[in-house]
Amino acid sequence: MNVSERLSLTAREMPGKDAYIFQGERTDYRTFDAKVTKFASALEDAGFEKGDHVALISGNSPVFMIGLYGALRAGLSVIPINPTYTSKEMKYILKNGDVKGVITLDVLVSQLDVVDDELDVTHYFVADTGADIDLEAFTISPKMKSFTKAVEQGSASFTPPSLDDDDLAVILYTSGTTGKPKGAMLTHKNIYSNAKDVATYLEISEEDRVIATLPMFHVFCLTVALNAPIVNGGTIIVIPQFSPGEVFKAAKEYEATVFAGVPTMYNYLLQTGDGQESTFENMRINVSGGSSLPVSLLEAFEKKFNVRVSEGYGLSEASPVTAFNPLDRPRRAGSIGQNITNVENKVVDELGQEVPAGETGELVVKGPNVMKGYYKMPEETAVTIKDGWLFTGDMAREDEEGYFYIVDRKKDLIIVGGYNVYPREVEEVLYQHPEITEAAVVGEPHPEMGEAVIAFVVSDNPSLNEEAVIEYCKKELAKYKLPQRVEFMEELPKNTTGKILRKNLREHLQQS
Incomplete structure (x- = not known):
């Protein structure tokens, strides 16, 4: 099939x-x-x-x-x-x-x-x-x-x-946030199995009306908002381009039951004054992916709209979904959930050995959704897929009950004086600040400490300053994790799916 x-x-x-x-x-x-x-x-x-x-x-x-x-x-x-x-x-x-x-x-x-x-x-x-x-x-x-x-x-x-199942169906070129884009080769088996397994795990049926406002060229939309509904006969509400007003209008007019978005979309929906609890009264589930969803944003969105947001995880090389918060028990804020049907995730050390629960390592994935390889790049393929396991490049941990938590991208790790600082941990604190609407953290070379933590924030309050932000962070973070500098921006750089581009922020630092 x-x-x-x-x-x-x-x-x-x-x-x-x-x-x-x-x-x-x-x-x-x-x-x-x-x-x-x-x-x-x-x-x-x-x-x-x-x-x-x-x-x-x-x-x-x-x-x-x-x-x-x-x-x-x-x-x-x-x-x-x-x-x-x-x-x-x-x-x-x-x-x-x-x-x-x-x-x-x-x-x-x-x-x-x-x-x-x-x-x-x-x-x-x-x-x-x-x-x-x-x-x-x-x-x-x-x-x-x-x-x-x-x-x-x-x-x-x-x-x-x-x-045949192993015939090439789609080549998805990565967004190119580092270097030239690589073409992930997905077979018919990869595409169909992930659509079917996502539909099963999220219980998408012919009764569902799914809002498709994520870009269809992106694998998140392709699987969750397009292929998965079609597998079980759901209806797709196609929105050409994301805008909070269009999402609210479609949700009410067509009694939408499923919404899939990235954290930036949830932030815009939360910040606009047009939405209210009744807007999403028919919404059975809201799913988030593409990048980590700040816990404060998740909780504020759920409170305002009286809905459940289920965070998941995926990547182009896995067609893309590998984990979602399950529907039959309470979701865990900050977690990407558990293995979806037929897919296995685990956390390993630098030698590829699984680490004990609670320890941080690299997330690796195995299942019928894992790509055939990178197009015309056998060496890259060999580095990324080992013994059937896809090495994601994401640092994660697993708790005792099989819930996974993304700590950060392996390449985004900041090392301050020998101590590991994960940008997401600092960003979570920044997002809790009532006057900060967006935040991103990167590392900058430092002559004594190796690297320094630099924060970029967006705020609606023009009087908010660097000193106030750092003082706020001191309540929650160890000294070596504190931002050494805070830069205020009107908007953070993002790709077309709304993912914040840390690469662009690093380039900004180099140029300045």
């Missing part, structure tokens, strides 16, 4: 059930599945063969959903790309990923046009957004095909090629 086959099965079991709602328009499973089949047929007619690579460059929309499932049904490997990337960033992935075809939007054609002569792309399937763009003016015009016409004119009787 794979996600494309599962979609067809869902369409047969509940053809009239809403598959997704986009800009007020409802599309049932029968119609969605038919469009997927027709697009798969159009890809075959254009000369694409099983195993070819196609890039999918689109925001949250039916174009992304039909493009993804249609390409998978045709036996192609899909490379989702962030549509906000520059031409240079897109070019690297398109070249490195050996892309033969691109599914995209008319508003992005100009970016692709300037790099096409360096690519091996034979066809661009372009979706019309209604923008006033003369596509004939671009040099890649002869390679363009209308996405809409492809879906309309494809054959409904298309017969998909036979797919």
Whole structure:
């Protein structure tokens, strides 16, 4: 079984059930599945063969959903790309990923046009957004095909090629927070197993209406808000771009039952004045991932909206989910939860040996969701996957009851005078300050101590100063963990999924 086959099965079991709602328009499973089949047929007619690579460059929309499932049904490997990337960033992935075809939007054609002569792309399937763009003016015009016409004119009787579990389904390029992006190769088994296991663990059913406002090109949304609902016949409420107002509106209008977001989204939802307890009255579960959710934020959100927030953990290389707080018992604030169905997490030392409960080590993961490897990077693969275990690079600990806690990224560890300082511990204290809305901590070279702790904060109070922040931290932190300096910013740098970019903060320190 794979996600494309599962979609067809869902369409047969509940053809009239809403598959997704986009800009007020409802599309049932029968119609969605038919469009997927027709697009798969159009890809075959254009000369694409099983195993070819196609890039999918689109925001949250039916174009992304039909493009993804249609390409998978045709036996192609899909490379989702962030549509906000520059031409240079897109070019690297398109070249490195050996892309033969691109599914995209008319508003992005100009970016692709300037790099096409360096690519091996034979066809661009372009979706019309209604923008006033003369596509004939671009040099890649002869390679363009209308996405809409492809879906309309494809054959409904298309017969998909036979797919094996270990065939390559998706290549997910990491966000590139360190160095060049690496392409994590996910098989059909990886993608389907994680969608199924997440749906089982979070009890997602045909009764659920899931808000998809995380970027669909990101693996968190791809699995939790897209594939998992489709596996069990849920309805996806597609929001093109995150805004608190749109989330609140969709939650009330469509009686949403599941919301998936990153900590930054929860922070924005909490800070805006539009939301109230009744906004999420139908919400069965809110899940958080992508980065650690500060405990103070979690508790404030739950109190304001009278909902439960379940934090989990995942990474691109694991399709992505490995752990979530269970639904059948109280969630533990600050914990990423326990092993999800069929996946095993453990904490190991530098020799790869499991450490006792309560001790900190590196989190490693094993299961049917673990990637095949990095595309064209055998050495990196060998370092990351050992004896079937995926080494995540995250420092964690496990308690006596099997709950895991992320301490920090291994590479983000700050060593002050020989003592380990985990940025998250300092950030948790900063987030407790009533006048701080965002916080991030990094290390800076220090001539005597090796490194010093530097805090970056966002505050609505212009009179809050460095001295007051450090004094506040003294109540909670040992002296060596205290920020040596506090810098105030209007906004912290983030990637498109809302993850705070510590790398950019380090660069800021180097430049200043």
